[in-house]
Amino acid sequence: MQPGRGPGRRLRWAIASAALLAGCSESPPSLHVAGGDAGRGKAAIERYGCPACHTIPGIPGYGANVGPPLGKLASRAYLGGVLPNLPHNLVRWLQDPPAVAPRTVMPRLGVSEAEARDVAAYLYSLH
Numbered sequence: 072m073q074p075g076r077g078p079g080r081r082l083r084w085a086i087a088s089a090a091l092l093a094g095c096s097e098s099p100p101s102l103h104v105a106g107g108d109a110g111r112g113k114a115a116i117e118r119y120g121c122p123a124c125h126t127i128p129g130i131p132g133y134g135a136n137v138g139p140p141l142g143k144l145a146s147r148a149y150l151g152g153v154l155p156n157l158p159h160n161l162v163r164w165l166q167d168p169p170a171v172a173p174r175t176v177m178p179r180l181g182v183s184e185a186e187a188r189d190v191a192a193y194l195y196s197l198h
Contacts, residue, residue: 102145104158106185107192115186116193124177128197138177144194151175161194162187 113130116122122132126140147156153172154160165187168177182190 102156102158102195104162104188104192104195107158107188107190109189109193109196111186112189112191112193115182115190119180119182121190127194141194142197144197151177158191158195161191165190 116127116130121127121141122130124137126132126142128142144161145156150156150161150164151168151172154164162184164171165182166184167179168175169179
């Protein structure tokens, strides 16, 4: 029998799969954005018109059929389908989405780093 084949391989695969699935059922870690203020983030979201494309809890919308809903963002594994969901990645994404994912339809809105931190703080506060 070749190395890596047979019952031992299946057992290792089953154990690894179970561990992965167990990790998926855990609650998301608390994500903190250094220097971010959720109140200012909510105001920035309204000012930049984010609800035109996204449904965002706590903010009235008027369409929201282009981008994904942003409630429970903290529980997602990836941002924009390409970046691990970590605070510094969300700030980066909010500042310049096309630089991260050139084929995204999310435009660069001119969000400053400070504003991106505030918006990230608000989005991570949604449960």
